[in-house]
Amino acid sequence: MAFSKPLVAASSRPMILAILQEGTSYGYKIIQRVREISGGQMEWADGMLYPVLHRLEKEKLIQSQWMQSEEGRHRKYYSITELGKETLHQEKEAWISMNQIMLNLWDLKPAK
Amino acid sequence: MAFSKPLVAASSRPMILAILQEGTSYGYKIIQRVREISGGQMEWADGMLYPVLHRLEKEKLIQSQWMQSEEGRHRKYYSITELGKETLHQEKEAWISMNQIMLNLWDLKPAK
DNA sequence: TCGTTGTACATAGATAATCTATGTAACTTA
DNA sequence: TAAGTTACATAGATTATCTATGTACAACGA
Numbered sequence: 265m266a267f268s269k270p271l272v273a274a275s276s277r278p279m280i281l282a283i284l285q286e287g288t289s290y291g292y293k294i295i296q297r298v299r300e301i302s303g304g305q306m307e308w309a310d311g312m313l314y315p316v317l318h319r320l321e322k323e324k325l326i327q328s329q330w331m332q333s334e335e336g337r338h339r340k341y342y343s344i345t346e347l348g349k350e351t352l353h354q355e356k357e358a359w360i361s362m363n364q365i366m367l368n369l370w371d372l373k374p375a376k
Numbered sequence: 377m378a379f380s381k382p383l384v385a386a387s388s389r390p391m392i393l394a395i396l397q398e399g400t401s402y403g404y405k406i407i408q409r410v411r412e413i414s415g416g417q418m419e420w421a422d423g424m425l426y427p428v429l430h431r432l433e434k435e436k437l438i439q440s441q442w443m444q445s446e447e448g449r450h451r452k453y454y455s456i457t458e459l460g461k462e463t464l465h466q467e468k469e470a471w472i473s474m475n476q477i478m479l480n481l482w483d484l485k486p487a488k
Numbered sequence: 489t490c491g492t493t494g495t496a497c498a499t500a501g502a503t504a505a506t507c508t509a510t511g512t513a514a515c516t517t518a
Numbered sequence: 519t520a521a522g523t524t525a526c527a528t529a530g531a532t533t534a535t536c537t538a539t540g541t542a543c544a545a546c547g548a
Contacts, residue, residue: 273385305477427499
């Protein structure tokens with residue numbers, strides 16, 4: 265299964281927001297979570313994730329905090345903001361709508 | 377309902393391919409068809425569509441032919457190629473997979 | 489016959505985004 | 519101590535969208 269670039273691009277923001285709505289997390293762990301929920305189908309490179317996280321933070325959809333974990337690890341923890349939750353809700357609705365449109369289109373004349 | 381740019385971008389190619397799989401069509405009519413299948417939710421500007429059509433043709437997923445309609449209209453008709461049908465099939469599978477991943481993610485912790 | 493609206497295609501240029509490659513550094517484990 | 523993993527960051531190339539603008543003809547009403 266190869267996901268097209270635009271499809272990955274369309275999913276990245278709502279996916280990150282949804283993962284952070286599960287609870288506070290950090291870059292490296294988000295990548296693992298993506299692999300997990302996709303059943304190994306998606307592999308995000310870290311160089312892909314961090315710029316997206318920075319953009320989301322700039323837009324105030326998420327916020328970050330440097331913290332020391334118990335093992336002594338220095339990590340940047342991200343959490344979703346109220347604005348982020350609202351945005352996620354909207355993006356979720358848009359996704360479902362778009363999916364319905366695509367399914368309708370395909371059902372008329374299913375791909376052979 | 378406002379669709380995000382990336383979501384529109386992700387849908388444009390499979391949508392055009394699916395519309396052309398219904399039968400030969402041309403730019404202006406494709407825009408109307410998009411409006412129709414989306415229940416008026418999507419409005420494509422012509423300046424958005426034509427570059428995508430040109431790209432798809434360059435990739436040999438569709439092919440074009442200038443024709444004179446009965447009313448005397450000069451139109452560029454597009455039809456899907458075999459390669460285009462295969463690509464549509466793959467993109468459809470990828471879309472369905474991605475949708476499943478998103479639904480799984482959202483079901484774990486539904487957006488409030 | 490003139491102006492407006494609709495049909496029909498095209499592209500330039502600004503903007504925005506991804507994605508690869510690369511760099512840094514600390515911790516873990518063999 | 520070497521290799522692998524964890525962890526974050528950014529530069530630069532590439533790619534794509536999207537707005538604005540241009541052309542042209544048909545249809546229709548005033």
